[in-house]
Amino acid sequence: MSYDYFIKQPYESFTVNADFENVMNTTESISVSSSDVVAEDKDGNDVTDTVLVSGSKAVSGFTLQIRVQAGTAAGSPYKITYKAVTDVGEKYEADQFMEVEEK
Secondary structure, three states: OOOOEEEEOOOOOEEEEEEOOOOOOOOOOEOOOOOEEEEEOOOOOEOHHHHEOOOOOEEEOOEEEEEEOOOOOOOOOEEEEEEEEEOOOOEEEEEEEEEEOOO
């Protein structure tokens, strides 16, 4: 799922991604080991270890992926920042917002 904004419930855990196809050269590829994905709550606190699943970062084509988990309505919206580094040293960044609500 690649959206700038999405809603999930606290129990849900699934993979989200940022797509860099529109900015990358077709000969580039994202280096998963050099790239990073971090998360902040609405107050700017680092919550990477809380809402992102450790060890789930992956690359598929031009997308950098991560698995989300947990979160609270009180901490929403969370900002997920994807920092992609390619095999030729180019750096790209994308932000995504996650709203957590109990339905």
